[in-house]
Structures are given as C-alpha cells and as structure tokens.
Amino acid sequence: MAAQNLSLALLIDEARWTNGEVARAVNRVGTELGLSLRYDDSAVCHWLTGTVPRKRVHDAILEAFSRRLSRPITPKEVGLGGTLGSPANAPDTVAELIELGGVDMDPSRRAILGAAGLYSAAALIPGFPDAIERFASYRRNPRMKIGHAEVDAVVAMTVRISEIDDMFGGRHARPMAAAFIVNTIAPYLKEDGPEDVRKAMLSAAADHCYLTGYMAMDERADGLAQRYYTKALELAGGAEDHLTYCTTLRGMSVQAVDLGHSARSLQLADAAATASPQAGPRMRAFLAGQQAHAAAQSGDKPMALRRMREAEAAMDQAESRAKTFGSYDPSSLHYHIAQVRYSLGDVAGSVEAMQESDRLREPVYRRTRVRYGAMLAERKLQVGRLEEACADWERMLDDYQHVQSGRCDDRYRSMMSAIRPHMRNQHVRNLYERARPLAPA
Structure with missing residues (x-):
C-alpha cells in the first residue's frame, strides 16, 4: 500500500533508516522517558498508512529523528500536524512557568511531567532579540503594581535557596523553588510597574528559573532542567539582561558536556x-x-x-x-x-x-566537595594511587551523608564499582564497609 503519510516517508528517507531502525530508535528514546515500548517495523508501516501513534510516544518520535538528523524536528515534519508535540498556539512564558512549577512543586505529582525527563540535544534555543520582543507585547494588569521591594524579595529568596542547594543538594530545595515560582514570581510577572522595575523582576525571575533548572539537572531530571533553562533564557531576554542570558547558556553547555x-x-x-x-x-x-x-x-x-x-x-x-x-x-x-x-x-x-x-x-560548597572529591579519587585510582584514592573517598563520605543529590549518588555508585576489584586491600574493605549503609535508595 502506498504511504499516506508522505512527510514521514520523506523524513525516514532523509534519515536513511529502515522502518525497523525507526522503531528501534523510538523504543530507545522511550526507555529514557520511562516508557516500555516494543515497536517493530510493522508499527512504522501503520504510521505511514495513516495510523496515529499514541500521544505518550509523540515526544519519543520527535527526539529520535532530531538526534538522527542533528536538527530540531517539528510535528509537521513528521506528518502528524497538530496531533504531535506542542499546540500551534503555545501558552505564554508565564503560563508555561505556572504549569511547569505547579507539577514540580509536588514530588508526588512529578510523574505527570513525563516527557520533561527527556533531554533533547536538538532543542531550539530562544534568541535574545526574540525574547525581548516576546515580552515587549506582554499584557499586564494595570490595577496591580510591583515595586523594588518585590524584586528584592525574589532576589533574596533565590539566594537563600541557592545556599541550601550548595549545602544540602537540590532534592529537598527544588519543590520550594518551584512553589515560589507558582505562588510569587508568576503573579508578580503579571503585574504592572515602572519599566526599570519590570525589567528587574524579569531578571530576578530568570535567575530563579536558572537555579531551579540547575537543581533539576543535579537530580538528573535533565529534560526538566532544559525546560527551566529555556524559560530563564526567555525571561533574561525580556529583561535585556545579557549576564543572566549568557550564564544560562553556559549552564546548558555544562549540562550538555556532562551528558x-x-x-x-x-x-x-x-x-x-x-x-x-x-x-x-x-x-x-x-x-x-x-x-x-x-x-x-x-x-x-x-x-x-x-x-x-x-x-x-x-x-x-x-x-x-x-x-x-x-x-x-x-x-x-x-x-x-x-x-x-x-x-x-x-x-x-x-x-x-x-x-x-x-x-x-x-x-x-558541600555538594561540590562530594562530586569533585569523588572524581579526584577515581582519577587517582586510574594512575595507581589506590590508598590515596581511598582517603579521598573517605572524606567524600563525610559530606555525602548530608547531601541529597542525584549527581552525588552517581559518584557514590561509581566509587562502589571502582573499588570492587580491589577488595583484598584493607583500606578498600574499610571504605566498602563504611559506604555500604549509605547506599542511595
């Protein structure tokens, strides 16, 4: 039967994939999303003849092609129009922040984020001029006013959460940051005020979104972090704040290199x-x-x-x-x-x-000590300095038990894997016995 979805057929041809390769690529991305997909070439044949795949796999399809072709792929290019991905008339930045933070502020509801857990190397980055234009026409409530005191409150809260994050990790601090976005920052962004105050509030909001994204990345919720970072870019552009815009791009570069x-x-x-x-x-x-x-x-x-x-x-x-x-x-x-x-x-x-x-x-910077101390130990082990590495890992454990961080958990697991072949060494055995009760859930 001839393909009814010619757009998808052309995209598969551009990717130089067989139908089976398309299915396997979608399945792999689905695994990153927490989906157990079992598509094969027959499923792709059905898509080509007009069958619409389930909504929950839409992001997996887009990301699979984006990775293969090294460019962002839109729903239209896949040939499923408005049935795939985001609607044509996407909500504004403030509405998106409320939606994003509203789910993230409640750990019991985070499973709803679903595709937010998927990092996309081909995601579009909002340009600085585009973000300025986006906020220039943003409608504000003239009956509500903000002043410098509200800006100062947002800045102070961001600093406090950042201090908690540095000392204890972001696992507990991020719901607080998300709640502050929904309950305080978003309402302020809808209010009117002098232009200098408006820009200062957008800048403060951008800083807060950047911090929240950083904490999500630290927890290895990389797709969620990417969404927060994108909102930070939009807000920084609206504020004409080059410093925060560039800091956020640099943070996104750190995330990409880590992955x-x-x-x-x-x-x-x-x-x-x-x-x-x-x-x-x-x-x-x-x-x-x-x-x-x-x-x-x-x-x-x-x-x-x-x-x-x-x-x-x-x-x-x-x-x-x-x-x-x-x-x-x-x-x-x-x-x-x-x-x-x-x-x-x-x-x-x-x-x-x-x-x-x-x-x-x-x-x-306690969390940094954990991550970099463990990294130092791993590299010492690589050059044969086993006992020094054990000493560094021992110091890492002093801080590890006080930090709630996905990336620190990764370093703990790397340590346990690295020392396993050296269990005859007394220092390694002592380290192992101490570390074992601290295993992350």
Whole structure:
C-alpha cells in the first residue's frame, strides 16, 4: 500500500533508516522517558498508512529523528500536524512557568511531567532579540503594581535557596523553588510597574528559573532542567539582561558536556560568549573555561588549550571581590583545567589541577566537595594511587551523608564499582564497609 503519510516517508528517507531502525530508535528514546515500548517495523508501516501513534510516544518520535538528523524536528515534519508535540498556539512564558512549577512543586505529582525527563540535544534555543520582543507585547494588569521591594524579595529568596542547594543538594530545595515560582514570581510577572522595575523582576525571575533548572539537572531530571533553562533564557531576554542570558547558556553547555553531547556543548558555550560582548574579566573566564572543556571533550586540542589560556588570563584580570550567586572563582578555573587535561589524556595533570581546585574551594560548597572529591579519587585510582584514592573517598563520605543529590549518588555508585576489584586491600574493605549503609535508595 502506498504511504499516506508522505512527510514521514520523506523524513525516514532523509534519515536513511529502515522502518525497523525507526522503531528501534523510538523504543530507545522511550526507555529514557520511562516508557516500555516494543515497536517493530510493522508499527512504522501503520504510521505511514495513516495510523496515529499514541500521544505518550509523540515526544519519543520527535527526539529520535532530531538526534538522527542533528536538527530540531517539528510535528509537521513528521506528518502528524497538530496531533504531535506542542499546540500551534503555545501558552505564554508565564503560563508555561505556572504549569511547569505547579507539577514540580509536588514530588508526588512529578510523574505527570513525563516527557520533561527527556533531554533533547536538538532543542531550539530562544534568541535574545526574540525574547525581548516576546515580552515587549506582554499584557499586564494595570490595577496591580510591583515595586523594588518585590524584586528584592525574589532576589533574596533565590539566594537563600541557592545556599541550601550548595549545602544540602537540590532534592529537598527544588519543590520550594518551584512553589515560589507558582505562588510569587508568576503573579508578580503579571503585574504592572515602572519599566526599570519590570525589567528587574524579569531578571530576578530568570535567575530563579536558572537555579531551579540547575537543581533539576543535579537530580538528573535533565529534560526538566532544559525546560527551566529555556524559560530563564526567555525571561533574561525580556529583561535585556545579557549576564543572566549568557550564564544560562553556559549552564546548558555544562549540562550538555556532562551528558556527552560535546558538539552541542561547544555550540552553547560559543553562543554564550558571542552573546556577551561587554563581559567583564570574570565572566570572560567563566565562559572561556567552559569553551575549553567542551572543545577538549570534542577532541579539538588546539582550541581547548587556547580557550584555557584565555580563561586563565581573564581570571588574572578579575577583581577580587565577594562571591555572588553564579560567580566563577579560581577553584572553578582549576576544575576546568583538570577537565581539559583529563579529556586530552593527561590524567596525572588532571589530578594535580583538581587538588588545587579542592585547596581553593570555599567550605560552603558541600555538594561540590562530594562530586569533585569523588572524581579526584577515581582519577587517582586510574594512575595507581589506590590508598590515596581511598582517603579521598573517605572524606567524600563525610559530606555525602548530608547531601541529597542525584549527581552525588552517581559518584557514590561509581566509587562502589571502582573499588570492587580491589577488595583484598584493607583500606578498600574499610571504605566498602563504611559506604555500604549509605547506599542511595
């Protein structure tokens, strides 16, 4: 029978897939969504002849083709029009924030997010001018007014939640952040006020969304984090806040490199640097360090080393001042040096840089100590320094039991896997016996 869905047929041809390969790709993405899919080539044949797949697999189909073709795929391109993905008239940013935060603020309802758990390497990024235009025509309630006091309240709440996140991880703090979006930030965004106050509120809201997205990423809810980051970009654009816009792009680059999407990470890091032509030295170091990490993971050694030198030079120029939310300090710089060296094959040099990063790190960053301390131990083990690695892991466990973090749980599991072949060593046995009761649920 001839294909009735010619758009899907053309897309399959462009992807150079067989029907069976389409089915297997959709099944793999479905697994990431928590779906147990068993599609085969006959299912794709049905789609081609006009059968509409179940709604819950729509995002899996879009993402499978997006990954294969390295570009965003729209519902129209798949040939199922308005039945797939988001509706043509998508809700505005504030409405989307309410919907997103309303589910995320209640851990018992997070399963409803479903496809929010799916990270898309081909997701569209809202441009800075587009976001400005989007908020320029946003309708506000002239009967309700906001002032600087409301902006200060949002900023203060974001700082407090950030401090809790640094010390204890985001598992408990994120519902609080989401509730604050729904109950406080979203209503403020609907209210009127002087233009400078409006922009300050959009900027404060963008910072808060960025933090909430970071906590979602820390919990390995990467698709959800991506959605929060996208809202932060839109809000920062509306505020004409280049700093927060670039910081968010850089955070998205960090997420991409952590997930192994090296090329996408480099694109996002480069976009952040391009969008911030007036950046001061600390911000330049912040961006160049991430560009170096992404380039190194992509295998571009000359670019990685050049960007790393730029980051070091910019950090030398940066003023010594109090740390602020989202800041970049010498400890962070040495972490990037370690990541670049490791990606380029210099494990011993990476260990040296991570030790310096640890020495310079402020004590408040407990979760960072857990993650990077465990990473340091893993690399020491790679170069044969087993007993030193055990000592580092012991220090990691001192903090681990106080932190609620998905990424810290990942480091715990990596430790248990790494030490298993060395159980004859007394230090390893002691570490194992101590760590075993701390296993994450």
